[in-house]
Amino acid sequence: MCFIKMKNKINLAFGIVFATLVLMNTINASGIVSPYWKDYPLEMNFGETKIANFVLQNMVGNEDITVKAEIKQGADIASLEKDIYTAKAGTSDTIIPVKITIPKDYGKSLQEIQLEVKTIEAEQGGMITLGTGWTTSFNVIISEKPISKNFLIGLIIALISITIILVLIILIILLKRRAK
Numbered sequence: 001m002c003f004i005k006m007k008n009k010i011n012l013a014f015g016i017v018f019a020t021l022v023l024m025n026t027i028n029a030s031g032i033v034s035p036y037w038k039d040y041p042l043e044m045n046f047g048e049t050k051i052a053n054f055v056l057q058n059m060v061g062n063e064d065i066t067v068k069a070e071i072k073q074g075a076d077i078a079s080l081e082k083d084i085y086t087a088k089a090g091t092s093d094t095i096i097p098v099k100i101t102i103p104k105d106y107g108k109s110l111q112e113i114q115l116e117v118k119t120i121e122a123e124q125g126g127m128i129t130l131g132t133g134w135t136t137s138f139n140v141i142i143s144e145k146p147i148s149k150n151f152l153i154g155l156i157i158a159l160i161s162i163t164i165i166l167v168l169i170i171l172i173i174l175l176k177r178r179a180k
Helices: 002-024 149-179
Strands: 030-033 042-045 049-058 065-073 078-080 084-087 091-101 110-119 133-143
Touching (some): 030 110, 030 133, 042 049, 049 110, 065 078, 091 110
Antiparallel strands (some): 065 110
């Protein structure tokens, strides 16, 4: 009976080692880096357009990866120029640009953008293939464009100038009336 338990433990150990070796060939260290996240939202103004550059990385392994990107939430203000990207093996500089345009009459002050990126696996004759996917999301905070400091200074100077001119005109009128 002790021999059977020992044999089962050995078989289990060989099974774990075999599974580990098989899985090591499928390990990849690819991922997506977002310029914005939950605690670091994108701030924009009505009528403004910005590009958020997501970075696709494929740092480990010797195979290129091809991914399909899709806007899952916030597609009313966010768009992709294309949706298929390839990252060469050992690179960390594949850019996935997401264009975000806020209409001047947009009805929200906060919009979540959610980008889903999934690897595309080549078809292998009906066999099931496993792919990798990432989802990243962030908020866009939308507000009115603040009045610039230079505009305010110019406005104050204009108001002071108009006031001085009006005071001078009133003084001239009063002096002419007294002179008569």
